[in-house]
Amino acid sequence: METAGVALAVVGTAELCLKYGGRLCEEYRSFQDAEIGFTERLLILENRWLKVEVQVEFLRNVWSDLPGRFQTHFHSILSVINSKLVAANDLLEQVIEKSGQQTEHALAFLGSRGKVRRIPFALTLKDAIDTTIRELDQWQCNMLDPNWYQLVLVPGLDVQKAASKACTDERDSDQTLDGLRCLLSSKDHIDDSTVDVFLPYDAVDVMASGVEFSKARLGKDKKSKDVVLLDRVQIPLGTDYEQSVTDVFHLVKFFSSIDPELFGFLPCRGALKDEEHCDLVFSFPKNCDDPTSLRALLVQASSTYPLNARLNIAQMLARSVMFLHDCQFVHKSLRPDNILCFATQGECPDKPYMIGLDRFRLIDARSKRLSDDLWYKDLYRHPTRQGIRPEKDYSMQHDIYSLGVCLLEIGLWQSFLLWEDNLESPAPREEYLSKEDLAIKNPRRRAFQVKKRLIKLAEERLPGSMGQIYTSTVVSCLTCLDAGNNRFGDQEDFEDDSGILIGVRYVEKILMQLLAISV
Numbered sequence: 001m002e003t004a005g006v007a008l009a010v011v012g013t014a015e016l017c018l019k020y021g022g023r024l025c026e027e028y029r030s031f032q033d034a035e036i037g038f039t040e041r042l043l044i045l046e047n048r049w050l051k052v053e054v055q056v057e058f059l060r061n062v063w064s065d066l067p068g069r070f071q072t073h074f075h076s077i078l079s080v081i082n083s084k085l086v087a088a089n090d091l092l093e094q095v096i097e098k099s100g101q102q103t104e105h106a107l108a109f110l111g112s113r114g115k116v117r118r119i120p121f122a123l124t125l126k127d128a129i130d131t132t133i134r135e136l137d138q139w140q141c142n143m144l145d146p147n148w149y150q151l152v153l154v155p156g157l158d159v160q161k162a163a164s165k166a167c168t169d170e171r172d173s174d175q176t177l178d179g180l181r182c183l184l185s186s187k188d189h190i191d192d193s194t195v196d197v198f199l200p201y202d203a204v205d206v207m208a209s210g211v212e213f214s215k216a217r218l219g220k221d222k223k224s225k226d227v228v229l230l231d232r233v234q235i236p237l238g239t240d241y242e243q244s245v246t247d248v249f250h251l252v253k254f255f256s257s258i259d260p261e262l263f264g265f266l267p268c269r270g271a272l273k274d275e276e277h278c279d280l281v282f283s284f285p286k287n288c289d290d291p292t293s294l295r296a297l298l299v300q301a302s303s304t305y306p307l308n309a310r311l312n313i314a315q316m317l318a319r320s321v322m323f324l325h326d327c328q329f330v331h332k333s334l335r336p337d338n339i340l341c342f343a344t345q346g347e348c349p350d351k352p353y354m355i356g357l358d359r360f361r362l363i364d365a366r367s368k369r370l371s372d373d374l375w376y377k378d379l380y381r382h383p384t385r386q387g388i389r390p391e392k393d394y395s396m397q398h399d400i401y402s403l404g405v406c407l408l409e410i411g412l413w414q415s416f417l418l419w420e421d422n423l424e425s426p427a428p429r430e431e432y433l434s435k436e437d438l439a440i441k442n443p444r445r446r447a448f449q450v451k452k453r454l455i456k457l458a459e460e461r462l463p464g465s466m467g468q469i470y471t472s473t474v475v476s477c478l479t480c481l482d483a484g485n486n487r488f489g490d491q492e493d494f495e496d497d498s499g500i501l502i503g504v505r506y507v508e509k510i511l512m513q514l515l516a517i518s519v
Contacts, residue, residue: 404477
């Protein structure tokens, strides 16, 4: 569709969304005094709709400033919610028709019947509003939110002006503007005065215990007495110390301004700094037990670990990668050792949070091309990023490749690495990794041979346990840098400076595919 056509289409689609959403709430509101016990549901529905309404108006206000690829993408998303709102209106009309009455007579009908006649209709009405709430939540979580924060990538977009236009009347509330405020904070960061970025170096007592298979350490905040988590960011010799400290400063601000559950990163209290490294100080998520590394879960490989928990970890990791890139960072060390899983009140640990940003950098900063030659770390790196002197600068796609290796292990639910007694370094699990492949002397040929084996593993082993969509998603990650890859689109799509097209392709081909899977 041509740009002008998309612009006209989206205006009409946005108008229809607002029309059908407003009508739906008005219809349900007519039953609020019917004494059938769905007042609470009505409040939930109105809360959901207020947020959607503000975001639809926001998109309409910024539409002319969005790149063409974004316009097409968001028009598709608006079309989906419009169809859901039409279906919700139709469902309500069907419920009312089953009662034998029209909307304007429904209250009189309920009032004239006894309890026996009221209960079946009430249950049907509750079912209808529950279905509508569930559909709105699904669209918000699986379609809009993953794309919403990509708006920070659009250069010159006047977010504050558009937000002020969208937030009129009684809609300027914490609930309805939660997404917008998060968007603003992730673009403009937070005021320097609102967070003590660098803490006194003795502010935390380091504990002897840590997290198994992870370099994360536990500590106790001397002031609050809270148990905290320390994640070290090394400052390599020969690098610009002041620039490294500045990067850590921005990283702490980022972690301090986001919703931990939404972004999948722990809330940051600040950093401890010396000449060789900075230790990021993280709080635990609310009401959560001590963390377990994803590596530990994969090594244990419990057959009783629920499939839906594995899928939740995979989906949340994919969201976290997108959010990190949207906020202009690359991780560079994404592997199960650097993913901590938390459990709520003794339940299964299925809430993943990324750590291990020891080699992170801002996307627009120059890649130093410094690494190591440890095979068990190279396993999670694209072949062009392996060895002490990688041949390519680090980009977003290299994080996506690393995500693919992690998703493959999650799908198989076994670790590619095994730790034998008295060995500090892991050994390869021969069921999945060939010692012959790892023994190839030519580093580049070895790297691409291992990559080829991982793709074959995904194609042969994943369909039976995780399904075809999950399999396709993993393969898309592992081949995202391949020439002629028709899963991810043309290579030209990745060559824009702002990262917009990379982000859109990632959401379309990776994130939304994963979020569409349910068990």
